[in-house]
Amino acid sequence: MAWYRNLSLLHRSAAFLALALATATAHAADRPGEADAKKLVAMVRGTLAGAPTIGAAVVIGAANDRLYLVTANHIVRREGEIATDLKVELRTLPGERLTAEVLPHHDRELDLAVLIVREVNQRGVPVQAFPFDRLGNSGSLNRGAGVFSIGQAGAAPWWTNVDADVVADRSGTYVYFQSPLLRPGQSGGGLFDANWLLVALVLGEERSGIKALLIEEVISFLLRNSYPVELMAAPPRQNTQLNCPTKRESFDAFPPRLFDDGGGGHYGYDRLAFNMTLAWPGAWQKRCLDCRVKSSAARVSANVWDNGKAASWGLYILDMSEERGEMYSIELEQGNRVSVKHYRDGHDPVILWAGTYHHTQEKKTHLTIEAKEGILIASVNDAELGRAAYDSSLIPDVGLGAGFIVAAGTQVPASVWFDDYEFTACFP
Template identity: 30%
Template sequence: MGHLSQGGADRDLDRPARTGRFLSRRDHRPARRRCVHRTDHRPLSSRRKKEMNVSIRKTLCVGWIGVLCAAAVAARAAEKAGIYEAAERAERLVVHITAPNTEGAGILVHVDDKYLYGITAKHVVFSRGKAIAGLQVALRPWPGRRIPVEDLKLHFQEDLALFRAEIAPLGLSRAEIVQAIPMDQLGASDDLDPGAAVYSLGHSAAATWISPKAALRFSRNDQRMAFLFESDCPQGHSGGAVFDGEWRLVGMMIEEARPFCRALRIDPVLQIVQGWKVGVSLSPPPPRKRDQAAPRTVNVAVMGFDNRSTKNLPHLGFVAQDITTSYLHTLPGVVLVTRDRLNAVRKELALPDTLKPGQGVTRVGRQLEADALVTGSIVRYDVERRTFEGYGTSALQDVFRMALTLQILDVKTGRVQFSKNFEVERTKQYPKAASAPGEPIDLTSELLGALLAQAEPDIRSALSQVIAGLGTANQFIAVPVSSSPAGAEVILNGIYMGKTPITLQLALDLHEIKLILSGHEPWVRRFRTEVGKGIEATLVPKAR
């Protein structure tokens, strides 16, 4: 053994020495043994080969998962960064308004070479019949700098004021201000659907900005000028901004309306500002590049309108139906079923004058090749004539009131997609009673036009949900309603639904329910539909 070892050593020593990156055979062997971890040269068993293959696959799989996770994290980080960048840009529109006895927020709408202009809630800057003294404005990009408010314009019907402040105390030019406060952040409140994400920004009494990164929820429009969203409207938010899901300005907060916060819609507010002869620098953001897709349309049939008011006008329902048809014709994306087609199907199916849920809506809609059916009722139409006498003269006033119930039925599901009651009032004045007509004039068309204008945002929202197929509002939940004692009338969102006990099929949304029973106090609640939850009401007898 010693000879063999010596011989091997002599042979290695006789060879030229290896330098650089090459190893001697003796140095190389242990390394090879360490890598293979074997001391013999027997072939690997099939079991061992499988184990090694599984190990290799696991290693590769873990590697690919790591790559994919890293890519996903990077994408989420980029998206989050984009959201926060948009939020930070939008937040610069909001200013802090202070005075010795008031504090609130405002929104910049215009900057010229000498002044900046902003809007706020009237009660922030006007109290006890006069403007609040010592008003100052602080802009978010320049903390610590405050500039005095020089002038105010007030809207006496809405909680709205326009303020003006000179930019000279900032020591900045118009270009520098606009560069720091991008004005291309204007949105459209008409584009908001129930449940859509919104964000609010105001200023708290603790001198800190309140900007929730968690989205709030748009609830519904509140008449022509305002909308409601789900928020507790913290103190100091009056005059603050409401942004949509992409942080575009859509409203200005004015007051609490529990469980909501009420905001003025930015569209009509800016129209008022322009009516005050003030420019508006706000503009929509540049359009994003998107794949061009064919515009989506919804086929709508208008039918079954009737008159349930006490006014004996047999044709009032048909007038309402014709005006509704004409009005829907002006909405983009709406294709109306022709009158000839309606009459042919009505005759073929022997349809009743009115069409309600559960009366073959799906069959009728498919026959008409419609996606949605629009129907409704005139539930109130009355005229009150008032006479005023005094100082040797007499005046006369006619007060017209009309209420319309609108329903939109989804042909695909056969259920009510939208149901709401709308009311309007108009007054005609005659300074001299002798100049008034013997009978009140006919304001039917004007009243119906005003009602439909009031309903337009809700109609748009409901039809867009029909187009979407299975939107939030199409997910119906069975909600049992009971009362003690039973037999109470159920009014849901202003619409009579039947008597308790009853099971309602309701969309995932906020609703208002009212139970009425003779001899008992009305029972009113607002609630959000939830799976497995019903409504149980204990009615209180009226005090005698």
């Protein structure tokens, strides 16, 4: 299988690889949760079948002056041979390469192997510094969910993606995710969810995506072989007292009035709702209802319906200025499709999560998007359908906006109506 040869994705130019790695790693501060996640992942190097082998491993526990790690079996075994001159490097002990051994227990089918580092006290390994309480739940890995992998892609230690990769599929004990930039060296590393909790072990490339083994199956293998697993569920977050007032807007109180949008269409109050109509194919408009609001968390919802011609329509949140187009949105499309998107600097939006929703007999669809602590939560008709990650540390300390967004396709005029709008903003 292709993934037994580490991650061998399509060849790209050396310049593009260097640019990608520089963007991801150069002097960038770790995001909340990322620093602890990296402490659980070790870098692995050695010799296998006369050639260098490179990858990563996840620290699972310590006992009797020994440190135990789990990795992808193909990194340390090949055609009956076992890796030699094996070294691991820990985030908690930078610059030190520790001698490791390959233990007998392994599972060729699951592609699992176990490593051991002995005499860790003598070598100065700060065992108490490992954040073992970063164990996540693979139940969160629905199609479209955002994930982060940590390894040493392209020999860059503790490489991880800047924007979340996307889960493509789940099958049995495996999850498959899409990543355009993963390189050899990422096998054996950890796969983390949007909260930087460990949810799987990265194995390598297959046709349907990058393959990872769910963490529950990894732990089951380790416990069956009596290894000291110290990984545990993350503690519940402490509730912070916030003031979260909600503004409600019912547009039936406004007299009918429409305004020219400058492109042949219009917006304004119509049919006891707020209407946006686009007259040109491919046109795009957004209307801010709550602008320049400084908030640590926000939630926006509304009922929406269209005339069957819009390409996409929905709500946006965390608009970083009225002039600049960086923001996040939840949008519906024809065919009962729904997605969470990230708009940035005038470029086409990046889809962070996508799925489908059940269209009821009601004409209106109730949309909600919530942003808090780096997580976007998308709901349709009051049912949570998906989540995506955003880097809350990059949100500037400026007033943020929320409102309505509509895009026209080839059919015009494309009309969308909004009513029962609610906006909640939280303040310390």
